[in-house]
Amino acid sequence: MSAPASAVPAAVVPAHVPPDRVVHFDFRRGPDFLADPWGVLAAMTAKPDIVFSPELGGYWVPTKAEIIDEVFRRHDLFSSRQISIPRVERRAKSIPAGLDPPEHGKYRKTVTQMFGGKTVMGLEADMRETARRLADAFVKNGECEFVAEFARRMPVDVFLKLYGLPESLREEFVSWVVGFFQGANAEEMMAAHNKTVAYMSQWLDEKMKNRAGLEGHVLPALAAAEVDGRPLDKEEMLSMAVTLVNAGLDTVTSGMTHMMHFLATSPAHRQQLLDDPALIPNAIEEMLRRFGVASLARVVDHDVEFHGVQMKTGDMILASTPLAGLDPALFDNPLKVDFARENKRRHTAFGAGPHVCPGAMLSRVEFRIMLEELLPRLRNLRLAPGAPLDYTSGITLALKKLHLKWDVA
Secondary structure: OOOOHHHOOOOOOOOOOOHHHEOOOOOOOOHHHHHOHHHHHHHHOOOOOEEEEOHHHOEEEEOOHHHHHHHHHOOOOEEOOOOOOOOOOOOOOOOOOOOOOOHHHHHHHHHHHHOOHHHHHHHHHHHHHHHHHHHHOOHHHOEEEHHHHHHOHHHHHHHHHHHOOOHHHHHHHHHHHHHHHHOOOHHHHHHHHHHHHHHHHHHHHHHHOOOOOOOOOHHHHHHHOEEOOEEOOHHHHHHHHHHHHHHHOHHHHHHHHHHHHHHHHOHHHHHHHHHOHHHHHHHHHHHHHHOOOEEEEEEEOOOEEEOOEEEOOOOEEEEEHHHHOOOOOOOOOOOOOOOOOOOHHHOOOOOOHHHOOOOHHHHHHHHHHHHHHHHHHOEEEEEOOOOOOOEEEOOEEEEOOOEEEEEOO
16 A cells, blocks of 8 residues: 555646646645635635646646546546555455446446345335434433444444344444544554455355355345356455445445534524425435535546646546535535525536446435434434534545534423
């Protein structure tokens, strides 16, 4: 793995970058960004359509929603073989996230099967029971630290069900995800990743000895999958299983936390949903637009002129979904949350193109159940007075903690 973001120096601006395109933008460690990420992102939308930041080893930053959408879609120009800034040199491919078409499509159909509508709807009752059980543990207290007590736990419990794994593994899975996304250095991140890989490898070995009666949804799909007319091998299965864990947990946790933070600070919006729960799906889309979490990278596949900018083979480019959601050229008054906004679904919260998140439907159902179950029970929901709001940022933009209070009936 590459050095942690804190140790990656600013790059020398390459000769092909025009001086008027250089903007120092550090979405991982910048003090101004971590203090007020939404303000910094909103200011970036006033910059040229594409700028170059020398931070984190150097990378291009599209600042307009339509160009960010195009970066996601143009796999012929921008490869997914690198999906993080700074670069992470992996020992093995991340399947299917780190593959480009047509190889990507050979594996994606299996992932799509795992998260199809029938699977998601079949899990809804379990997800609702999980939300209620987690809420029961803290509602009577009148306060909670929402990240630790709900937002990290519910997505992990859902994934354990998908994988056919016991709930007793929840705390271990949580620790691995936190370590990978929020590790203080490369060693901590790799140690957490290696624990995930080691566990999933042993799990696959044990389960695949006898393929009859495979539990959950992931194993049967992996066992039945074929690529180029052959079954998946162990390394392909392992890569897909680990990629799904890393891709599907921290993003949902971050989205849940941003939504609850907003609703705890806006009684009017909260009351709209309490008065008319049918508004919740539209509210989710608008909050996904307003509070995007994923900042994904691509690598320039070959020398190209893109929207008037000369890019060289190997250059990194950022596709920031939080930045795209704040583009005033697409969204009028973008910092405002408006559940009736007509074009709110034009967000790129789940990416776009061939790599659009296959777990989008599952995530939406998790968000909906969270709001349906929690809002009626957390009367006069609010932030705990004096509680700090500390952001962490990388592939996901998240709040480390969220201290909430409410009135106990």
